[in-house]
Amino acid sequence: GEDVEQSLFLSVREGDSSVINCTYTDSSSTYLYWYKQEPGAGLQLLTYIFSNMDMKQDQRLTVLLNKKDKHLSLRIADTQTGDSAIYFCAESIGGATNKLIFGTGTLLAVQP
Amino acid sequence: DGGITQSPKYLFRKEGQNVTLSCEQNLNHDAMYWYRQDPGQGLRLIYYSQIVNDFQKGDIAEGYSVSREKKESFPLTVTSAQKNPTAFYLCASTRTSGGAVETQYFGPGTRLLVL
Numbered sequence: 001g002e003d004v005e006q007s008l009f010l011s012v013r014e015g016d017s018s019v020i021n022c023t024y025t026d027s028s029s030t031y032l033y034w035y036k037q038e039p040g041a042g043l044q045l046l047t048y049i050f051s052n053m054d055m056k057q058d059q060r061l062t063v064l065l066n067k068k069d070k071h072l073s074l075r076i077a078d079t080q081t082g083d084s085a086i087y088f089c090a091e092s093i094g095g096a097t098n099k100l101i102f103g104t105g106t107l108l109a110v111q112p
Numbered sequence: 113d114g115g116i117t118q119s120p121k122y123l124f125r126k127e128g129q130n131v132t133l134s135c136e137q138n139l140n141h142d143a144m145y146w147y148r149q150d151p152g153q154g155l156r157l158i159y160y161s162q163i164v165n166d167f168q169k170g171d172i173a174e175g176y177s178v179s180r181e182k183k184e185s186f187p188l189t190v191t192s193a194q195k196n197p198t199a200f201y202l203c204a205s206t207r208t209s210g211g212a213v214e215t216q217y218f219g220p221g222t223r224l225l226v227l
Contacts, residue, residue, distance in 0.1 A: 102154035
């Protein structure tokens with residue numbers, strides 16, 4: 001079945017780069033997403049990557065996709081205290097339902 | 113100002129009581145979704161609806177019911193059959209035009225607590 005895994009916690013210092021990792025199992029994934037959740041709030045889409053790409057950059061965010069290893073990462077450059085949140089990766093398993101499978105989330109703590 | 117609204121922000125349920133969580137969107141999106149979030153876990157899909165008057169069970173539908181009488185509204189009822197309802201509930205919506213990526217947009221969530 002489909003499964004998406006992430007490490008639970010990452011702590012970095014302000015100004016450093018953060019790298020959040022995700023592994024997934026469904027090789028038929030069409031799109032892979034990164035969402036950010038601040039305390040007590042809904043999910044905010046940060047970025048996404050199509051499964052036939054291996055990299056996407058959007059300002060401070062860089063997404064790397066290794067389809068062979070089913071590994072996705074999100075790099076945040078120059079991490080700020082406002083980046084502290086839970087980050088979820090999700091895979092779209094395609095088809096008409098646009099169904100997403102979410103990882104368990106990684107709590108990013110940015111130390112000043 | 114388009115978006116998804118959920119109400120209430122906090123909801124308390126007594127034993128044996130049914131409660132209904134509201135989700136409204138003015139994005140003219142076709143599909144709507146309900147997820148449940150528990151601490152330390154990802155989101156799990158409860159129900160989804162791709163079109164008015166039609167909906168399908170997700171991965172954890174037992175103890176829940178939904179309706180989709182209007183395109184903009186997708187209320188979720190947590191019935192007394194749901195034995196562990198305490199969680200954070202998130203509603204999402206998306207266009208369904210096929211082919212292109214269709215991002216799911218999320219509401220702010222409703223936190224349900226059992227008294």
